[in-house]
Amino acid sequence: MSLPYNLNDKQSIIDYAKLLKGKTLREACSNEIPNDNYAGKGKYGQTLEKFYFKYEPNSESEPDFAIAGLELKSTPLKQLKNNDYRSKERLVLNIINYIDVVNQNFETSSFWKKNANILLVFYLHQADLDIIDYLIKLVDEWSFPITDLEIIRNDWELIKTKIADGKAHELSEGDTFYLGACTKGANANSTRKQPFSDTPAKQRAYSLKQGYVNHIIASIANEPTGNYGKLIPTVEIAREKTIEEIVFDKVRPFLGKTDKELIEIFNLDNINPKSKNYYSKITDAIFDVPKYKNIDNYIEEFNKAEIVVKSIRVEEDSSIDQSISFNAFEYIKLFNESWINSDVKELFDKKFLFVFYRKRDHVYYLEKIKFWNMPYSDRNEVRRVWLETKKIIYSGKIFKGIQTIKNGKTRNLNFFPKMKDSNVFHVRPHGSNALDTYPLPIQEFTTKKFSYSKQCFWLKNNYVRDEIYLK
DNA sequence: GCATGATCATGC
DNA sequence: GCATGATCATGC
Numbered sequence: 001m002s003l004p005y006n007l008n009d010k011q012s013i014i015d016y017a018k019l020l021k022g023k024t025l026r027e028a029c030s031n032e033i034p035n036d037n038y039a040g041k042g043k044y045g046q047t048l049e050k051f052y053f054k055y056e057p058n059s060e061s062e063p064d065f066a067i068a069g070l071e072l073k074s075t076p077l078k079q080l081k082n083n084d085y086r087s088k089e090r091l092v093l094n095i096i097n098y099i100d101v102v103n104q105n106f107e108t109s110s111f112w113k114k115n116a117n118i119l120l121v122f123y124l125h126q127a128d129l130d131i132i133d134y135l136i137k138l139v140d141e142w143s144f145p146i147t148d149l150e151i152i153r154n155d156w157e158l159i160k161t162k163i164a165d166g167k168a169h170e171l172s173e174g175d176t177f178y179l180g181a182c183t184k185g186a187n188a189n190s191t192r193k194q195p196f197s198d199t200p201a202k203q204r205a206y207s208l209k210q211g212y213v214n215h216i217i218a219s220i221a222n223e224p225t226g227n228y229g230k231l232i233p234t235v236e237i238a239r240e241k242t243i244e245e246i247v248f249d250k251v252r253p254f255l256g257k258t259d260k261e262l263i264e265i266f267n268l269d270n271i272n273p274k275s276k277n278y279y280s281k282i283t284d285a286i287f288d289v290p291k292y293k294n295i296d297n298y299i300e301e302f303n304k305a306e307i308v309v310k311s312i313r314v315e316e317d318s319s320i321d322q323s324i325s326f327n328a329f330e331y332i333k334l335f336n337e338s339w340i341n342s343d344v345k346e347l348f349d350k351k352f353l354f355v356f357y358r359k360r361d362h363v364y365y366l367e368k369i370k371f372w373n374m375p376y377s378d379r380n381e382v383r384r385v386w387l388e389t390k391k392i393i394y395s396g397k398i399f400k401g402i403q404t405i406k407n408g409k410t411r412n413l414n415f416f417p418k419m420k421d422s423n424v425f426h427v428r429p430h431g432s433n434a435l436d437t438y439p440l441p442i443q444e445f446t447t448k449k450f451s452y453s454k455q456c457f458w459l460k461n462n463y464v465r466d467e468i469y470l471k
Numbered sequence: 472g473c474a475t476g477a478t479c480a481t482g483c
Numbered sequence: 484g485c486a487t488g489a490t491c492a493t494g495c
Contacts, residue, residue, distance in 0.1 A: 275480045276489035311488080319472095322490060403476090405493060411476050419474055429476055432485080436478095453477095478491070483484105 003054055010068035010117075010141075017072075017119055018139045020052065025132040028052055033132055044131050045074045048121065063114050070141065071118045075213070076125035077137055085137065085221070087213035088125050090173075090182055093206040098194040102164045106153050111179075111206045118142045122217065140220040148178060148212075148304075150238035155179035156206075168194035168201035173209070173349040174373025177243050177305035182207040182349075211306040231287075231301045243301060244371055247353070251369050254286055258365045259357065262286070279311040279364070283355045286366075307351050314358040314367065314469060320461040323419070328430040328438065328454035331393050334386075335441040344386050344457060348374040354468055372468050378424055385417045385425040385457070392416055396445040398452055416455060424463050430456035 005016035020028050025044075029051040049055060049064070049072065063071040076088040094114050106112055122138040144152060155176035162171055173180035184190075184205040191200035208216070231246055232238050241249070254262060259282060263271065266285035271278060287299055287309075302309065314320055326347065339345055351373045358367035374382070392398055392415050400413035412434055416427035431437070431454035439451050 272480065274490095276478090276491085277481065277487075278489085280488055281481090313490090325487090325489060327487070403494085405476095409477090409493095411493085413476085426475090428474095429478085430487095430489095431478080433478060434476080436485090472495105474493105474495090476491105476493085479489085481487085483486095 005053075007065065008067050010065070010070055013065055013068055013070060014119060014141050016053075017121065020121060020136045021139050023136055024134060025052065025136075026130075028136075029132075044076075044123070044134070045072070047132060048072070048074050061110055061113060063117070065119070069117050071114055072121070073118050074121040074123060076134075077122050077217070078125060085122075085124070085217060087122075087210050087217060090180065090210050091208040091213050091216075092182060092184055093208070095184060095203065095205045096159065096163075096181060098163050098168045098192065098201060101160050102195055104160070106156050109156065111156060115206070116143065120216065120220065122220075138217065138220050142216055142220070147232055147235045147238045150235065151177050151243060151301075151305075152179045154242055159206075163194060164196065166194065166197035166199075168197065168204075169199045170376040171201070171204055172373055172376065173207070174351045177301070177307075177351070178209060178212045180207045180209050180349075181205070209304065209306050212304040215300070215304050231299055243305070247369070247371075251286060251355075251366070254366050255368065256365055258363045260363070262366065279313065279355075279357050280309075282357075282366075283309060283311045286355075302353075305351060307353050308347070309353045309355065311355045311357065312464065312469070313364055314356050314465075316359045318465065318470065320465045320469065323426070323428075323461045324459040324464055325428075325430055326456050326458070328456045330438050331452065332439055332441045334390055335393050339383055339386060342386065344382065348379060348382055354464070356469060370468055375467075378467070381422060381424045385422050385427070388417045388421075389427055389457075393441065396440075396442050398440075398444050399446045412453065414452075414455075419458075419460060422460065424460055426458050426460065427455050428458050430454050 006012040025047055026033065033047065033051045053072070063069055065072065073091060073093075075091050077085045078088040079085055094110055097110060101109065104110065119141050120139065121136060123134040123136045125134060156179055158176055159171065159179075159181050162168065162175065171181045173182055175181070181204040183202050185203040190203040192203050194201045231243070231250065237246065254265070257265070259273075259279070262282050262285070263269065266282070268281065268285055271281045275281070287302070310324055312320060312324070313322070327343075329343065333343070337343070351371060354370045354372055356367045356369070357364040398414050398416070400415050403411045403413060405411055417425075419426045419428075434453050436454050437451035438454050440449070443450055444452060
């Protein structure tokens with residue numbers, strides 16, 4: 001059967017693929033797609049291959065279009081409230097063969113052989129539609145910019161090293177910057193053998209982090225990538241140094257400076273010391289965050305690597321007064337998600353950058369920074385607290401009682417996991433005030449209400465001290 | 472001093 | 484009006 005493109009000619013494949021833009025699979029393949037149930041992961045890619053490109057999926061190690069050296073990937077977009085498009089998820093690439101990878105170098109690796117050049121098809125995901133009715137928004141080939149490739153090479157080496165150290169079972173997406181090792185399998189328990197340990201390791205695939213895919217989207221759509229600052233000015237710097245080293249270089253001139261000195265250096269005369277994001281604003285200034293805005297405008301490399309930045313005050317005796325808060329969680333969302341696709345699991349799959357301001361002679365100075373991602377061993381505890389929280393929402397018994405304090409004020413007591421219940425993670429309020437609520441999936445047992453004051457998960461202060469600051 | 476509920480300033 | 488990145492304040 002003749003194909004509607006030339007298998008030997010990369011450009012003809014790309015040109016043919018681009019005809020998909022603005023269409024759905026149903027439209028692009030006219031009446032050739034049989035009636036079927038188009039549910040399930042991977043089904044979109046299979047349908048695209050079979051009914052648009054008209055070929056059967058080929059061997060694992062070669063790119064889909066082997067002669068042209070082009071790997072076909074289709075991946076969903078989501079639309080934000082401001083109508084911008086973002087990647088709905090990470091882009092999952094080929095499975096990591098733990099046994100083979102330790103004998104490969106980057107240039108000969110299965111990752112590089114398969115993914116050096118990718119033909120990307122981005123479609124708009126809409127939960128209420130059949131997959132063949134998703135609108136295809138962007139189609140183009142992608143090859144990695146040379147500066148990014150240096151980061152990806154380091155990421156690949158780190159993944160390989162961990163496997164070579166017999167720690168494939170401890171791999172985490174937070175280990176690396178752009179290229180992650182994400183779990184992939186029929187279910188959460190899919191495992192495979194690793195070469196230097198008897199412990200079965202979760203099956204994982206190479207993946208591009210969601211933040212990185214967002215930059216691919218911006219690049220393909222030919223949109224300015226936002227007001228990003230940039231850490232890595234040239235590819236030469238990327239070849240010489242890791243991201244960690246570049247970040248340390250950035251911070252080094254300011255170590256030992258007090259908050260007031262930093263404010264003077266960066267002309268932050270309009271920030272209010274009473275504002276609770278005072279130290280985070282100073283951190284933003286150190287990292288050249290343009291206009292010192294929110295995380296969406298963060299520096300490009302942090303954005304691509306989805307790094308979570310936290311500014312922490314440390315007291316003179318090395319204690320940390322306050323636990324670390326995150327976004328308030330939506331009860332309905334938490335109720336409906338499972339651990340494996342939960343926001344909390346996603347959060348601790350990420351890499352963190354802690355910036356420590358330490359008190360000395362009554363003032364805080366920038367003492368040090370630390371990259372961190374949650375060790376394998378602490379994840380179960382986070383999961384336990386998350387499950388406990390979910391159970392309480394599910395039970396409907398959240399409200400415990402009211403305590404009257406000074407000035408006739410009251411406090412609401414609840415049954416969520418407390419600080420004393422865990423050395424790692426707990427739940428506390430996070431809203432404008434007690435009247436600031438999120439809706440509940442089921443009616444609260446005592447109050448008979450369908451909403452409850454906003455809460456969030458917190459990383460315990462002593463955990464941050466012992467496991468991050470002092471380590 | 473620690474645990475825990477409450478709340479603030481900012482910026483879009 | 485609301486999400487964010489935090490710190491404040493009270494009771495024991």
